[in-house]
Amino acid sequence: MSRRIVLGPFNRVEGDLELSLDLDADGRSVTAARVNSPLFRGFEQILVGRQPLDALAIVPRICGICSVAQSAAAAQALAQLAGVTPPPNGQLAQRLVQATENLADHLTHFYLFFMPDFAHPAYAGRPWHAAVAGRFRAGSGSAVGEVLPARARFFHLTGFLAGRWPHTLALQPGGSTKAMSSAERIRLLAILREFRAFLEQTLFGDALEAVLALPDADALQAWAAGRAGDLPLFLRAAADLGLERVGQAYERYLSFGAYDLLPAGIRQPGANGAFTVDRLETEKISEDIRHSWLTGPDTLPPAQGETLVDADKADAYTWCKAPRYADQPAETGALARQLLAGQPLLGDLVARHGASVTARVVARLLELALIVPQMEDWLRAIVPGEAFCLPVELPDSGEACGQVEAARGSLGHWLSVRRGHLERYQIIAPTTWNFSPRDRHDQPGPLEHALVGLPAGPDAPPTVQHVVRSFDPCMVCTVH
Amino acid sequence: MPAPTVKVLWLQGGGCGGCTQSLLCHEPRPLFAELAGAGIEFVWHPALAAESDHDALALLAACADGSQPFDVLCVEGAMLRGPGGSGRFQRLGGSGEALHSWVSRLAVRARWVLAVGSCTAWGGFSANTPGNPLEACGLQYEVDTPGGLLGADFRSAAGLPVINLAGCPVHPGWVVDTLEKLALEGLTVEELDELGRPLLYAEQLVHHGCPRNEYYEFKASAQKPADLGCLMENLGCKGTQTHADCSLRPWNGQGSCLRGGYACIACTEPGFEAPGHAFQQTPKLAGIPTGLPVDMPKAWFVALAALSKSATPKRVRENAVGDHLRVRPAIKKGQK
Numbered sequence A: 001m002s003r004r005i006v007l008g009p010f011n012r013v014e015g016d017l018e019l020s021l022d023l024d025a026d027g028r029s030v031t032a033a034r035v036n037s038p039l040f041r042g043f044e045q046i047l048v049g050r051q052p053l054d055a056l057a058i059v060p061r062i063c064g065i066c067s068v069a070q071s072a073a074a075a076q077a078l079a080q081l082a083g084v085t086p087p088p089n090g091q092l093a094q095r096l097v098q099a100t101e102n103l104a105d106h107l108t109h110f111y112l113f114f115m116p117d118f119a120h121p122a123y124a125g126r127p128w129h130a131a132v133a134g135r136f137r138a139g140s141g142s143a144v145g146e147v148l149p150a151r152a153r154f155f156h157l158t159g160f161l162a163g164r165w166p167h168t169l170a171l172q173p174g175g176s177t178k179a180m181s182s183a184e185r186i187r188l189l190a191i192l193r194e195f196r197a198f199l200e201q202t203l204f205g206d207a208l209e210a211v212l213a214l215p216d217a218d219a220l221q222a223w224a225a226g227r228a229g230d231l232p233l234f235l236r237a238a239a240d241l242g243l244e245r246v247g248q249a250y251e252r253y254l255s256f257g258a259y260d261l262l263p264a265g266i267r268q269p270g271a272n273g274a275f276t277v278d279r280l281e282t283e284k285i286s287e288d289i290r291h292s293w294l295t296g297p298d299t300l301p302p303a304q305g306e307t308l309v310d311a312d313k314a315d316a317y318t319w320c321k322a323p324r325y326a327d328q329p330a331e332t333g334a335l336a337r338q339l340l341a342g343q344p345l346l347g348d349l350v351a352r353h354g355a356s357v358t359a360r361v362v363a364r365l366l367e368l369a370l371i372v373p374q375m376e377d378w379l380r381a382i383v384p385g386e387a388f389c390l391p392v393e394l395p396d397s398g399e400a401c402g403q404v405e406a407a408r409g410s411l412g413h414w415l416s417v418r419r420g421h422l423e424r425y426q427i428i429a430p431t432t433w434n435f436s437p438r439d440r441h442d443q444p445g446p447l448e449h450a451l452v453g454l455p456a457g458p459d460a461p462p463t464v465q466h467v468v469r470s471f472d473p474c475m476v477c478t479v480h
Numbered sequence B: 001m002p003a004p005t006v007k008v009l010w011l012q013g014g015g016c017g018g019c020t021q022s023l024l025c026h027e028p029r030p031l032f033a034e035l036a037g038a039g040i041e042f043v044w045h046p047a048l049a050a051e052s053d054h055d056a057l058a059l060l061a062a063c064a065d066g067s068q069p070f071d072v073l074c075v076e077g078a079m080l081r082g083p084g085g086s087g088r089f090q091r092l093g094g095s096g097e098a099l100h101s102w103v104s105r106l107a108v109r110a111r112w113v114l115a116v117g118s119c120t121a122w123g124g125f126s127a128n129t130p131g132n133p134l135e136a137c138g139l140q141y142e143v144d145t146p147g148g149l150l151g152a153d154f155r156s157a158a159g160l161p162v163i164n165l166a167g168c169p170v171h172p173g174w175v176v177d178t179l180e181k182l183a184l185e186g187l188t189v190e191e192l193d194e195l196g197r198p199l200l201y202a203e204q205l206v207h208h209g210c211p212r213n214e215y216y217e218f219k220a221s222a223q224k225p226a227d228l229g230c231l232m233e234n235l236g237c238k239g240t241q242t243h244a245d246c247s248l249r250p251w252n253g254q255g256s257c258l259r260g261g262y263a264c265i266a267c268t269e270p271g272f273e274a275p276g277h278a279f280q281q282t283p284k285l286a287g288i289p290t291g292l293p294v295d296m297p298k299a300w301f302v303a304l305a306a307l308s309k310s311a312t313p314k315r316v317r318e319n320a321v322g323d324h325l326r327v328r329p330a331i332k333k334g335q336k
């Protein structure tokens, strides 16, 4: 006889999350999982009827963690609508603001949301437990006092470049409203140097370039052995717990591409354990609401999407929709981005065991090592005195789509304008992909799939928590 | 003198989590060290606490029945009462109960209740959408009408109405200063403005200390995004009507909306979400902005604007309409 348990409120995620798990006859492992977001926010209705540029003030308020990514998606869609391309300085400034948010997010997630679970008493006998608990215990671990100032100082970049974080209006379809003087550029480089020092001394215990050069999983373990640094500490704990073999989803990875550096694409299983990498065809994206508290056709492409509430719908269990690519669930995030870019270490980790808790965490932290040096280059490429923002004139009607990468993965805004006002606005957030419910074919979403087979129940270690957090959920985005 | 202990319970309603994220940017001391030094500790915070699931529910239940004492209830995000008053737009995970009903039960146990951010104070974007489809409200206001979830007459155990830390998001300093003030000496009604906002940040206007003040004086106005001039005449700035110390208390090191090159949209004021005009455009009647500075009669404004425009120095006039300084301040030749 199987039984069902409900986990919630789920803490240390952004927003509201509840899991419903069916356990096997012994009540010890998960046979089926349902992911419920018990919160609905309705931004798609809020946007309808507004003037198009108002989206820039509204969409950042979808999410306090990826508010800049939301701005960037709206700015990109509006730029497309107006047929304008920001000048080089404006593009560089936008990229810098977006990268700052993405990287700070990786740091917040690792230190404040993900790692505290390893302080759990279930791990008390493990050789690494005392060190990890002392460093990462929620609210009182020694790492908190180091990461918060590093994060706050790093965010000075957005103070300079975007006025403040979260919720800036600096990112515009024409570029960025904050032009930079050459003196400011020098000061921003100093902020990046300080952040690099934190990463190298505290997070990695090595130079960013050395971390990026690690070729495969064996080299990673050898590198971590005995090394001071928070990533090495995680890797020793993760190896002991076998987390490189835990948390596989569908092995289908989707990215919209970022910074002209990480390509857009879809990577999926091919014949004989191989995989294929294809160009992303946005037309193949749809959203399914079969098991959501929403009404309308079961599936629609986002450009025609609707978000109409039906709180009493039978068989529905979440406010989240189920985005699908060619009718298939897909995983998005830092791991997807870098697999599509052919990152060798992550390619090796995934070739051995598939996506896992370890691979997702390493992917996020590698992105810090990859992007900080890029940010140094972008800053140097800015030419003070040249334009940062072009004036923009929007047509009275039209359709457009903005596709960016937030820290957690692919974020798309689809909008249409009629008679100078927003007629439709649909958003697909990264966590909507990863935490989607079942669709009309009863295919579970990526997390629902990844939880099956995991230990659960009263005496189980927090494995379910590690897997959930390895996706870095953001439920407020999911339900807009 | 040992610091008193003030226990803070934090809940998140229908918001974006940005007020917590902003709070984590507190400087110069890291947030937890700063609060601990002032004797302030969290009983539970959904984004930061160790307790999840049953442990979290047990803790919240104990706070609600009075067996776990706490002092301050901080709520972030709007109260979503729909659909049809059921609260199903937001249930506290694992409990099956509407989040707003948890808030009501906990509020009566708190010495002080803080609405953190404009969503919690006034109801947020949902409450400002025609028909209010989520039936959203703030703790003690629905937009600018007193009432909200707890009712206009609600007073916390310390005898105060809900303390409205309005702002979208809240500035970390507004939260930390308020909590420390409560811990140290409490707060009187006289230290709140008419809308329940602590005067410690709401007795200034955003206009005070804005780096564009010289442009304002001469009505040397920005015409397009990224221009250096004053943003009031054309680009929607409401700094002259918005209560907050944004221009005196930097955001993220050196920032502010105006320093970032875009208008103040009055995010600390009720109803800012639906201004009735495009956010980044100044509504005008016969060429005169309709939203004039508080405390300033219209006739004066018109007369002064005409006068100051005629007296604008070349430097101010030219710099106002570019994205970087073109004319530097003159250097006076040595006067013996």
Ligand code: SF4
Residues within 6 Å of the ligand: B206, B207, B208, B210, B211, B212, B213, B216, B229, B230, B231, B232, B237, B238, B239, B240, B258, B264
């Ligand atoms: S930009 Fe706004 S806050 Fe600044 S001087 Fe002008 S009116 Fe005042």
Ligand code: SF4
Residues within 6 Å of the ligand: B167, B168, B169, B206, B242, B244, B246, B256, B257, B258, B263, B264, B265, B266, B267, B268
């Ligand atoms: S300057 Fe205005 S819009 Fe910006 S944070 Fe302050 S009150 Fe809000």
